[in-house]
Amino acid sequence: MIPFDYRRAADVEGAVAEAARTGAAFLAGGTNLVDRMKLGVSAPEVLVDINRLPLDGVEELPGGGLRVGATVRNSDLAAHPVVRRDYPLLSRALLSGASGQLRTLATTGGNLLQRTRCLYFQDTSTPCNKREPGSGCSAIDGHNRQHAILGASEHCVAVHPSDMAVAMAALDATVLVHGPGGPRTVPLTDLHRLPGDEPHRDTVLSAADLITAVDLPPLPRGTRSLYRKVRDRASYAFALVSVALVLHVDDDVVRDVRIALGGVAHKPWRARRAEGVLRGRPVSADVFLEAAEAELADARPLSGNAFKVPLARNVIVSALRDLAWEER
Amino acid sequence: MDGEVELRVDGRTRRLRVDNRTTLLDALRDGLGVTSPKKGCDHGQCGACTVLLDGRRAVTCLSFAVVHDGAEVVTAAGLGDGERLHPVQEAFLDRDAFQCGFCTPGQVCSAVGVLDEVAAGHPSAVTADLTGPAELSPEEVRERMSGNLCRCGAYVRIVEAVRDGAR
Numbered sequence: 001m002i003p004f005d006y007r008r009a010a011d012v013e014g015a016v017a018e019a020a021r022t023g024a025a026f027l028a029g030g031t032n033l034v035d036r037m038k039l040g041v042s043a044p045e046v047l048v049d050i051n052r053l054p055l056d057g058v059e060e061l062p063g064g065g066l067r068v069g070a071t072v073r074n075s076d077l078a079a080h081p082v083v084r085r086d087y088p089l090l091s092r093a094l095l096s097g098a099s100g101q102l103r104t105l106a107t108t109g110g111n112l113l114q115r116t117r118c119l120y121f122q123d124t125s126t127p128c129n130k131r132e133p134g135s136g137c138s139a140i141d142g143h144n145r146q147h148a149i150l151g152a153s154e155h156c157v158a159v160h161p162s163d164m165a166v167a168m169a170a171l172d173a174t175v176l177v178h179g180p181g182g183p184r185t186v187p188l189t190d191l192h193r194l195p196g197d198e199p200h201r202d203t204v205l206s207a208a209d210l211i212t213a214v215d216l217p218p219l220p221r222g223t224r225s226l227y228r229k230v231r232d233r234a235s236y237a238f239a240l241v242s243v244a245l246v247l248h249v250d251d252d253v254v255r256d257v258r259i260a261l262g263g264v265a266h267k268p269w270r271a272r273r274a275e276g277v278l279r280g281r282p283v284s285a286d287v288f289l290e291a292a293e294a295e296l297a298d299a300r301p302l303s304g305n306a307f308k309v310p311l312a313r314n315v316i317v318s319a320l321r322d323l324a325w326e327e328r
Numbered sequence: 329m330d331g332e333v334e335l336r337v338d339g340r341t342r343r344l345r346v347d348n349r350t351t352l353l354d355a356l357r358d359g360l361g362v363t364s365p366k367k368g369c370d371h372g373q374c375g376a377c378t379v380l381l382d383g384r385r386a387v388t389c390l391s392f393a394v395v396h397d398g399a400e401v402v403t404a405a406g407l408g409d410g411e412r413l414h415p416v417q418e419a420f421l422d423r424d425a426f427q428c429g430f431c432t433p434g435q436v437c438s439a440v441g442v443l444d445e446v447a448a449g450h451p452s453a454v455t456a457d458l459t460g461p462a463e464l465s466p467e468e469v470r471e472r473m474s475g476n477l478c479r480c481g482a483y484v485r486i487v488e489a490v491r492d493g494a495r
Contacts, residue, residue: 001349003329003347003348004329004349005348006329006348006392027395029391030390030395031387031391034351034390034392035372035390038370047348049395078451079445079448079449079451081459084459085458085459088458092453095452095453095455096453098475099474099475099476100385100441100445100473100475101375101476102372104384104385104441105386105390234470234471234474235470235471236474236475
């Protein structure tokens, strides 16, 4: 690891100014950044520690909804009484990620900005367009069992590893960002990018943009939600496929539905085609299957992950069935 | 590119000068000679370096020591009360919940954290009712302790010991 300067931020503006001036990386929980620094994947010359900024609150918003500060720990957010009551899919997503002793450290902002666990991205001895633009993609013809089936490019087939972000995508969350030009908001579904020909850019943020909070809008009454994650081990593993589902059924008709998929793309994948098929339709197994297949019509599996296409289809359908016909 | 850090470790206030690159784990082990937390994978995957950091279980290999100036660290060596072991440690002995023992300090610290989390009513990924009280079924222990690997495979006894430790 190369030596770096360490500075503790005194306020948000100072942290952003420091990053803009020096190219510093923001340090929160460190559970991914420090690991990447050990691996030589990331080598910031300056770290700005934002852990002591007053960004660790969870507050209910006037008019409903919740504002989650950027440094709220994953364990605290998962256990928060309002999250458990009103956003159970978010609690479930958080609790299905990492381990207890990592969630104590990991933060809301850091979880969003964690980088792919693609083996080649994390191995500096191999080509990787995300780590070293133009060097090539080792995963396309390599070990790609964990990789993308939707929205990938010839330059990168990595997936975003977060569970939390998938739940937040289904919740239509908004990310509050403070950049050199001041504060702004970014819809969570627009925060992460597809790889295209710039896979080194995970998000639309610039290096000096600091995430300060995430706003969760209220879920309408009668809405149900779930997060379902399929992985190789029962616990402590990244998703092969995950589904975050928000569903409102009235009179056996789908009034509102939001579906986000994890483990299948470079970003949390909002399944808007499936949502379009479902909205206004009567709940039935055939409609659920039609919706899942519509979403996956453009899936392009790699040599090692063709199983993800039927897996994603089946998890979407089972999630819809379970929520639609759950006892009230 | 170094800094001064004050830590309270197992009840003693310790000061040391560290290179910014020093992890909390290396500061404890190499800087202070506190060797109870173990370096297994050094990438946050095995849990052997778990301590109670400001009262909550946390790995120490993925954060820099300079970040934790002023923190309270309790390792497995500091859990007991003088000559008396912590009930979780007693339970690990009674249940023979280890073989080589390398992962045990991390397991014990994690278990103490788990029991606190359950007492506070925090759910896990396998808790059926997110808003109900948390219970300590074998399934719950396995889920909550999944971040602590044991290469000897003493898991069956570890589950028993963690449940005993709650009594």
